[in-house]
Structures are given as C-alpha cells and as structure tokens.
Amino acid sequence: MDRSGRLAWVPHLALLIGIAITAFPIYVCFIASTQTTTEILAAPMSLLPGGHFFENYGEALTKGTALTTGVPVARFLLNSLIMALVIAVGKIAISLISAYAIVFFRFPGRMICFWLIFVTLMLPVEVRIMPTFEVVANLGLIDSYVGLTVPLIASATATLLFRQFFLTLPDELIEAARLDGAGPLRFFKDVVLPLSSTNIAALFVILFVYGWNQYLWPLLVTNSASMTTIVIGIRTMIGGGDAPTPWNLVMATTVLAMLPPLAVVVLMQRWFVKGLVDSEK
Amino acid sequence: MASVTLTSLRKAYAGHAVIHGVDCAIADGEFIVIVGPSGCGKSTLLRMIAGLEEVTSGEIRIGERVVNKVEPKDRDIAMVFQNYALYPHMSVFANMAYGLRIRGLKPEEIQARVDKAAAILQLGALLERKPRQLSGGQRQRVAMGRAIVRDPQVFLFDEPLSNLDAQLRVQMRVEIKQLQQRLGTTSIYVTHDQVEAMTLADRLIVLNGGVAEQIGAPIELYERPATKFVAGFIGSPAMNFLEATGQGGDAIVLEGGVSVPVGRPVAAGAAVTLGIRPEHIATVPVGEAQITVRVELVELLGADSIVHGRLPNGAPLLVRLPGVSPLATGTALPIGFSAGAVHLFDRASGRRL
Numbered sequence: 249m250d251r252s253g254r255l256a257w258v259p260h261l262a263l264l265i266g267i268a269i270t271a272f273p274i275y276v277c278f279i280a281s282t283q284t285t286t287e288i289l290a291a292p293m294s295l296l297p298g299g300h301f302f303e304n305y306g307e308a309l310t311k312g313t314a315l316t317t318g319v320p321v322a323r324f325l326l327n328s329l330i331m332a333l334v335i336a337v338g339k340i341a342i343s344l345i346s347a348y349a350i351v352f353f354r355f356p357g358r359m360i361c362f363w364l365i366f367v368t369l370m371l372p373v374e375v376r377i378m379p380t381f382e383v384v385a386n387l388g389l390i391d392s393y394v395g396l397t398v399p400l401i402a403s404a405t406a407t408l409l410f411r412q413f414f415l416t417l418p419d420e421l422i423e424a425a426r427l428d429g430a431g432p433l434r435f436f437k438d439v440v441l442p443l444s445s446t447n448i449a450a451l452f453v454i455l456f457v458y459g460w461n462q463y464l465w466p467l468l469v470t471n472s473a474s475m476t477t478i479v480i481g482i483r484t485m486i487g488g489g490d491a492p493t494p495w496n497l498v499m500a501t502t503v504l505a506m507l508p509p510l511a512v513v514v515l516m517q518r519w520f521v522k523g524l525v526d527s528e529k
Numbered sequence: 530m531a532s533v534t535l536t537s538l539r540k541a542y543a544g545h546a547v548i549h550g551v552d553c554a555i556a557d558g559e560f561i562v563i564v565g566p567s568g569c570g571k572s573t574l575l576r577m578i579a580g581l582e583e584v585t586s587g588e589i590r591i592g593e594r595v596v597n598k599v600e601p602k603d604r605d606i607a608m609v610f611q612n613y614a615l616y617p618h619m620s621v622f623a624n625m626a627y628g629l630r631i632r633g634l635k636p637e638e639i640q641a642r643v644d645k646a647a648a649i650l651q652l653g654a655l656l657e658r659k660p661r662q663l664s665g666g667q668r669q670r671v672a673m674g675r676a677i678v679r680d681p682q683v684f685l686f687d688e689p690l691s692n693l694d695a696q697l698r699v700q701m702r703v704e705i706k707q708l709q710q711r712l713g714t715t716s717i718y719v720t721h722d723q724v725e726a727m728t729l730a731d732r733l734i735v736l737n738g739g740v741a742e743q744i745g746a747p748i749e750l751y752e753r754p755a756t757k758f759v760a761g762f763i764g765s766p767a768m769n770f771l772e773a774t775g776q777g778g779d780a781i782v783l784e785g786g787v788s789v790p791v792g793r794p795v796a797a798g799a800a801v802t803l804g805i806r807p808e809h810i811a812t813v814p815v816g817e818a819q820i821t822v823r824v825e826l827v828e829l830l831g832a833d834s835i836v837h838g839r840l841p842n843g844a845p846l847l848v849r850l851p852g853v854s855p856l857a858t859g860t861a862l863p864i865g866f867s868a869g870a871v872h873l874f875d876r877a878s879g880r881r882l
Contacts, residue, residue, distance in 0.1 A: 420614035423581050424675075428628035429602035438627070442618040 274506070281305070281499035288495045300496065308500040312473075315487050319473040321501050324481035327396075329508060331466070331477055332459035334397040339455050340448055343406035348436055350407075351414040352422070362411075369404040373465060381468050391475045396466060400459070406451055413447055414440065453516045457509045478505045531592035531605075531682040531715060532557045533578065538587035540573055540739075547573055548739045550587065555717065555732075560709050562718045564726035564762070565736035572687055574736065575719045579608050579685050591682055607676035608685040611692060613668045615660040615675075621647075622656040625674045646677040649708065666697045673705070677712070684709070686718040690725065702728060723763055727751070735759045757879040760804045760872055766835055766847050768804045772876065775799035781873075785842030787820055792868030801882060804872035807835065807849035810864050818863030822846050824856050838862060 276295070280288050283298030312320045349355075350362050373380075380399045389395030417440070425435045466477045473484065482501055487493045533555040540548035547570045555561050563571045576582040578589055580601035589596050596604050615624050622643055629639045647653045650670045660668055669689060676684055686705070690698045706729050709716050720726055726733055727747045735742045735750065735758070743755040747763070754760035760768045773781040773789070777797030780790045795801060813819075822838030834854035838846045848864060856862060873882040 418612060418614065420610040420612055421616070423579075423601075424608070424610060424614035424616075426581070427579065427601045427606070427608050428675075429631040430627075434631065439616055439618075 277499050277502050281496060281503050283496055285492075285495050288499075304496045304500045305504070308497045308504065313485050313494050313497055315485050315491060316481060317473050319476075321478070321481060321504060323474055324476060324478040324501075325504060325508070327393075327475060328460055328478040328505075330393055331396050331462065332456045332508070334393070335400050335459035335462075336452050336455035338397065338401035339403040339406050340451055342401060343403050343410050343451075344441075344444065344448075346407050347410035347414055348440060351411055352432065352435075365404050365407050367404075368402070369408070373400065377464060377468065384469060389469070391470055391472050393475075395469045396475070396477075397459075400462065400465060403455075406455070409447065409451065410444065413444060417443065449516055449519050453513055456512045460509050481505075532590075533683055533715060533717065534588075534590040535578075536588040536590070538574070538577065538589065539585045540570070540577060540582065541585045546585075546739065548577070548585075551734075551736075551741045553734060553741065553744055555715060558713045558715055560706075560716045560718065560729060560731045561734060562720060562726040562730035562732075563734045563736055564720055564723060564730075566762070567721055569736045570739040571719045571721075571736045575608075575685055575687055575717060578683075578717060579606060580604050605682040606685055607679045607681040607683075608687065609669075609672045609676050609689045611688040613660070613672040613692075615668060615671055617660055620657050620659060621652060621663070621671050621674075624660065624671055625678050628675065628679055642678045642680070643674075646674045649677065649711075650674050665693050666701060669693065669701055673708070677708075682715065684714050684716040686716065688720055689718075690720070691722070698725075705729065723765060727763065733763075735762060737762075753881070754804075754872065755881050757802055757804065757874040760874070760881075764806055766807050766849065768806050768872070769810075769846050770874075771803045771805070771840070771844055771846075773801050773803045775801055779868075783820075783840075783842070784844070785840065787841075789819055789871070790868050791871045791873060793873075795873065795882070800876040802874040802876050802879075804874060805866050805870060807847040809870035810846075810848045810866045812848075812850065813863055813865040815863045817865060819865045820846075821861050821863050822848070824858055824860045824862050826858065827854055827856050829853055836862065838864075 276293075279295060279297055280293070281304055282301040283294065284300055287294065287298055308321045310320050310322065312318050312323075316324075346361075346365065350358060350365075384390065384395045384399060387395075389398075421439065422435065425439055430438060461479060462477070463479050466480050467483075470476045470480065473481075476484065478501070482498060482505060485493070485498045485501060535551050535553045535555075538548060538551045539546065551574060553561075563574060565571045573582055577584055580596065580599060584597045591604060591606070616627065619627065625643045625646060626639045629642060634642075643656070644653075647656060650673060652667070652670055652674055655663060655667060655671075660671065663671065669692075672689065689705070690701050693701060702725055705718075709729075718729055720729075730747050732745060733747055733750055734744050737758050743750055743759045750759055750763045754763060754768075757770065761770065771783050773783045775781055775795030775797055776788070777794070779792060779794055780788045781795050781801060781803065782788050783803070789803065791803070820840060822836075822840055824836055824838050826837040828835040828837070831853070833852065834850045834856075836848040836850060836854060836856060838848060840846055846864075848862070874880060875882055
C-alpha cells in the first residue's frame, strides 16, 4: 500500500466518517446527560454541553428516579459489577479446572464428560432459560446474587478454549514436572496457571462484558429494584404511558453504564498486550 | 550413585509387545548408551527406567531397590529431554531450583547447588534469563543443570542433542562426556546417532525391534558384532554385506562365482553373508585383485574418499580410501581385503559365525 501518495487522505477520511457514525450517538448521549429534560425535548436539541453535569450525575447516582422507586443508580452499578465479576471469575475458574481434568487425567468417561460439555455449547442461555428459572425460583434464589450469577457461570466455550491451550503444552513438560516431584495440583499452580495468564486476561475481558450486558436473565430473576442491574435499571427508568421520563437522568445513567466495561477493556488491554509480547511460544 | 539392573524387562501396549525382555547390569558410574533405529523401543526402555512408562513384566533395580512401582520423583533419577522441557515462564535459576524447592530444601542450600551447577555449565551469567532468551545449546545446558542440581543416582538422557545443529552437537557431546567423567554419575543415554553412541559410551546396548542385539564396549561391537544388524548399524559408512556360499574349506564363493578366502572353514553349501567394512578394503595391483569393482561415484571428504562401486554381479560395495582419490566414474578398481577383516554371518539367523 502506498501510504505517502496523494490519495493517502482517502482511508483517513473513511475512518473518520466511520468513527463519527459510531461515536455520534454516544456524544449525543453525553450531551443530553448535561442538560435538563426540557432542553433535551426542545427541537432542535442543542449539541453543545449544558450546565447540569454535576447535578444530573449526582442525582442519578445517589437518588435514582421515581420509577426506580428511589433506588440510586450507584446500587445498580454495584449489582452489575458484582454480577459481571462473579460470572467472569467463576467461568474462568470452573473452565480452567474442568479443562485441566479433561486434558491431564485419564478417568473413566473422560470423553463422555468432554462431549457433554461440548454439547452445551449448542444451548444458549435463552433456550434453557425457563427450566433454569424454575430451578432458581424453587430454590428461593429470586432476588439474590447467587440466583443472578451461578446459573450463568458454567461455560463450555471457555472450557474448550483452555482445553485447546492445554493440549499444546508438550508432554515432556508434564513429565519433567513429574520427575521434579510436582503433583497434579502443584503442576497446575506452578506451570499451567502462569502459562495460561494471557488466555485468562483475554477471557476476563470478554466474560466481564458478557456478564455486564446480560439482559434477559436479570430481568427474570430480579423483582425488587434494589437487586436489579444497570442494564435493567435503564429500562426501568424509561417510563411507559403517562409517567414522565427524566431523560437527562436516563442519559447520565447510560453514560455511567458504559464506563466499567470500557475501563476493563482499556486496563486489561495493556496487560493483555504485555502478555502477548511476553508470549512463551 | 548406583548400579542399575534390568531383568527380563518387557513392555506391551494393549497386548502388542515393544520390548521383548531386556537384561542388562549397569555398573555404578558407568555410561551406557542405548542405540538403535527409530521405533526400536529405546526411548520406551529409558522411560520405563524413569518411571514414566509402566513395566509390563520383569524388574528394574536402582542400587538394591526394586523400583517397578516407585514414582519417578522417588527413584532418585534425573532426566534430560530431547526438547529440553524447560518451564517457559521460569527463569533459568527457577527452572533449576524447581525440583529442589518442591523437595523442601532450604533456600541457601538451593542457591548453593544451583550456583555450583551453573559454574560447571558456565550458566552463571544467564541465571535471570527466560528459556526463550537462550540459544539451543544454552537451553540444553540448563536442562542438564536441572538434572545436576538434584545430585541423582542416575542420569537419563533422551536424545538430548538431536535438536542441535551439527557443530554444536559435537561440542555438547564432548561436554556431556567430560561432565559425566567429572561427576561419576551412572548415566543412561538414548540416541539413534551411532557416532554419538560410539564416542560417549562405556558400553553400548544395540536395540533392534525391542530386543537387545548386543551389549558391549563400542570397540568390541565394532570389531566383533554379534549379529548382522549390529555390524550394519555400528560404523560409518556402514559395513558391506555380500551373499556367499560355503565351500567346505577356508574359502567361500560370492554370488557371481568369485572365491574369497576367509581364514576359517565354512561348511559346504552353507548360506552365509560376508561382511567387510569399507575402511578394511584396499586397492591392490591388478594381478593380486580378489574382486574388481566398477566405480560409480566418489565422495571426497578430504581426509579420505568414499568410493561407491558395483561388483560384476551388480551388488553395491563401498570402499573407503585414504586421501583424495583421483578415480573417475566408470574406472575398474581392483580391490582386496585380508581374511582377518572379514565377518561372517549366518544368512538365515543373522548370527555371527
């Protein structure tokens, strides 16, 4: 590709247009979150920041709205954070252990276990959501963090990913560890886990965002506003029928909802790239 | 340090036998090389001694202790792998110290042992590096260092030099031999390279199809190979084999009718194989020639020349001549060899006669 020619501005322009299209709604969202509801509903809406930034964010974070029965957005954020973290950490932990068992141990029914895990890949959350709800409800886990997170922890995708990675570890490495006297748990802790760090970082980013963006499951399994997640919270704030919608607060909440996944991606990316640069392979 | 005794050692995978009863008494401090073509079971044999493969039947003893059911870590052995098997995320120091740490040695003791091994192997400056920052030869040294720090009864080497380039291989071969002489640790070394085998070994085990064809000092195997297989495997270029028939006297007749004196009586009509090493064949004046070969190719190695010739009956014959040979392709080369240099094997069994 000619990077210095007269047409060098063409790809740049294309990229700029692409970014503008992607970023514009987010910009509007942010602008709206600094205005009053009246200003937002005025036509045309001003595309310059208004003067109510601290006011709007403060009110959303601490007081919430009438439709959220006064539960503050900070609580939704906390719920979402707990859910996303528990799901990401839980999925990684369970997948690491199950992949380790499938790859390194010879036990009866090993292949059956593998295929059972593999088959669940074909069943997305939505397909098994009613029976899962039934189980969770009967266990009295509605409106609890356990009910919110545990059913989403099992992960065939992450198990498969770790299995594929573990299969690339040479047999000699395992044998060398056996000769050094490392038992299965020691080998897991001292060799497998450190070598998986890059994979773990990548998965954490993906799974955190997955957990954060869950919609259907928290909608079903939480009834009280104080247990709801940020994604459901935004939906609750947008009133239907005659209830007025405080759009300025909705927009502030939307911006707040975007920040944690963004932070995870940005922070982990640095770590992730470091992991790639230091790659052992 | 300890002796290693193998008694009728057998290995079978799902009923398919790969090691057919190996017996060998390895003395304390001895350097034993197990050599054979790929698939002969040499690595399996080593892995059985290491405890990485189960023993189907027979017995392995290290010192006085039967170790058939002993875990690898409790056998007091150390192994060097072909691909080094270093822990990629650990520094050179941590790689060498790992086994010691697991055994619960004191940090000062670990430090002292690693430093000592690093000094022996000239790894002192590399202790903080990761394996990927090392060259092949350095990784090989670290793998050996990991074995040395454990101060084991027995060293096991599984083709440790086959991932190195030719020059480095020769250098490391010398280093391994010197190291073993210095430490005096019983060593069992597996290789498919017969030069490595000849130069390193106090004694060789030539393994073929899971059977120990011959066990003995390298020169003994070179001079008196027990079977045709050993004769062909030890020595480079390989020994020439010519089909012949006994005449009841001290001479045999090659296919094609040439009579060759062999210095010992061979029963009339016995189907034998005559073995003669390329380096034991000399050019002779035309009148004294036993055989004449037609030159097909000459490989000049500098110090000597390998002549690829063909007998009148079509059989190929290699001749090693000293210096740079001026022979051209197509030349008729009169050759001869002394009766003492001839090896005779029974054609059916391959056994030495």
